[in-house]
Amino acid sequence: MTTPAPTAPAFEVAAVREDFPILATRVGAHPLIYLDNAASAQKPRAVIDAISDYYSARHANIHRGVHYLSATATDAYDQARVTVAQFLHAAEPRECIFVRGATEAINLVASAWGRANLRPGDEILLSTLEHHANIVPWQIAAEAAGAKIKIIPINDQGELLLDSLDALLTARTKLLAITHVSNALGTVVSVRELIRRAHAVGAVVLVDGAQSVPHLPIDVQDLDCDFFAFSGHKLFGPTGIGVLYGKAALLEKMPPYQSGGDMIERVTFEKTTFRSIPERFEAGTPHISGVVGLAAAIRYLAKLGHAALAAHEQNLLAHATAAVRAIPGVRIIGEAKDKVGVLSFVMDGIHPHDIATILDSEGIAIRAGHHCAQPLMQRLGLTGTARASFAFYNTLAEADRLAATLLKVKKMFG
Numbered sequence: 001m002t003t004p005a006p007t008a009p010a011f012e013v014a015a016v017r018e019d020f021p022i023l024a025t026r027v028g029a030h031p032l033i034y035l036d037n038a039a040s041a042q043k044p045r046a047v048i049d050a051i052s053d054y055y056s057a058r059h060a061n062i063h064r065g066v067h068y069l070s071a072t073a074t075d076a077y078d079q080a081r082v083t084v085a086q087f088l089h090a091a092e093p094r095e096c097i098f099v100r101g102a103t104e105a106i107n108l109v110a111s112a113w114g115r116a117n118l119r120p121g122d123e124i125l126l127s128t129l130e131h132h133a134n135i136v137p138w139q140i141a142a143e144a145a146g147a148k149i150k151i152i153p154i155n156d157q158g159e160l161l162l163d164s165l166d167a168l169l170t171a172r173t174k175l176l177a178i179t180h181v182s183n184a185l186g187t188v189v190s191v192r193e194l195i196r197r198a199h200a201v202g203a204v205v206l207v208d209g210a211q212s213v214p215h216l217p218i219d220v221q222d223l224d225c226d227f228f229a230f231s232g233h234k235l236f237g238p239t240g241i242g243v244l245y246g247k248a249a250l251l252e253k254m255p256p257y258q259s260g261g262d263m264i265e266r267v268t269f270e271k272t273t274f275r276s277i278p279e280r281f282e283a284g285t286p287h288i289s290g291v292v293g294l295a296a297a298i299r300y301l302a303k304l305g306h307a308a309l310a311a312h313e314q315n316l317l318a319h320a321t322a323a324v325r326a327i328p329g330v331r332i333i334g335e336a337k338d339k340v341g342v343l344s345f346v347m348d349g350i351h352p353h354d355i356a357t358i359l360d361s362e363g364i365a366i367r368a369g370h371h372c373a374q375p376l377m378q379r380l381g382l383t384g385t386a387r388a389s390f391a392f393y394n395t396l397a398e399a400d401r402l403a404a405t406l407l408k409v410k411k412m413f414g
């Protein structure tokens with residue numbers, strides 16, 4: 001007789017919820033049901049404690065003092081970079097630059113890489129799914145260089161039309177900037193395939209990972225992307241901190257983005273020389289406590305284990321999708337085969353903001369509007385959607401409450 005293989009322990013959502021103090025909030029008479037995780041995720045005690053401990057016992061400015069506290073803070077900051085590099089599977093920690101968030105990461109590349117590399121007639125390829133943070137910086141860079149922007153279209157399910165790539169990717173394509181996961185629809189984009197095809201024409205690829213890091217394991221070397229951007233606050237870490245990963249060979253050739261203290265080698269009034277990466281791109285006193293908190297979030301997630309979280313989230317998405325789809329007059333927006341826990345929908349004759357307001361009166365937090373993806377909304381013929389976005393601490397009962405309350409919304413509007 002063979003011994004049965006050990007099965008993974010069931011995901012204990014009730015126990016995990018205990019790690020997040022804010023989930024005990026009450027909104028009037030109702031328990032909070034937080035379904036706005038794609039906008040910003042909540043923070044576990046491990047992150048809150050790490051920040052508190054940092055300010056209570058370890059704070060000083062980094063890279064500047066010879067004293068004990070400065071050395072302690074510098075060590076925490078440098079160790080966090082190692083944690084981030086391991087999380088992304090970067091070849092070296094110096095390839096991970098601390099920035100304010102995904103928005104700043106993309107602006108850094110558009111500004112510094114764009115200035116050095118874009119020329120008149122060059123093309124930048126984006127997709128219909130992009131968040132404004134991965135559109136507007138490229139429009140500004142394209143205008144400055146005389147470059148042109150082209151767009152990968154989508155089908156009605158919200159999936160990229162990869163057949164269009166043959167015509168769109170040419171020797172003129174200098175950069176592909178593509179989202180890994182759509183914030184508005186939840187579509188997972190097959191970035192690995194896109195990166196391979198972009199590299200075949202000599203283009204550099206930036207992946208906007210703002211919505212993928214909370215849901216998918218990331219291996220930047222396996223993806224072979226040139227740049228990868230994400231924000232800490234969507235990854236259960238603090239606001240105001242994020243990461244730009246870039247291949248060392250590319251980062252080293254880029255001019256500075258911002259300038260000032262800590263990024264210089266030597267300054268005279270005639271000329272300044274700059275430090276190597278990562279410091280060249282981290283001018284001024286950084287968000288040290290944010291970096292410490294981000295590393296704590298990554299360690300917390302590693303302890304829970306990706307497979308258990310992903311299975312629970314997929315279960316939540318399937319359950320919520322079926323329950324919401326069953327309500328007459330509701331249309332799900334974004335039905336890609338490969339999705340993370342984002343459920344966008346519209347209801348006949350009811351404005352998304354009215355849906356969100358009524359849900360809020362019952363303690364349910366969702367987002368309504370264009371989700372900073374106006375070109376996507378135009379393609380879908382909508383001004384906005386209602387969006388429920390799930391994290392691993394959400395429960396099937398919360399998904400049921402969402403559906404039951406949407407039924408009430410429908411009755412209220414007749």
Ligand code: C6P
Pocket residue numbers: 038039040100101102103104131133134179181182183184208210211231367371372
């Ligand atoms: N999306 C949402 O509710 P920042 O603001 O820098 O942390 O992240 C910007 C950003 C970039 N790319 C994608 C795909 C995103 O989803 C976001 C942020 C939030 O969908 C706030 S608009």
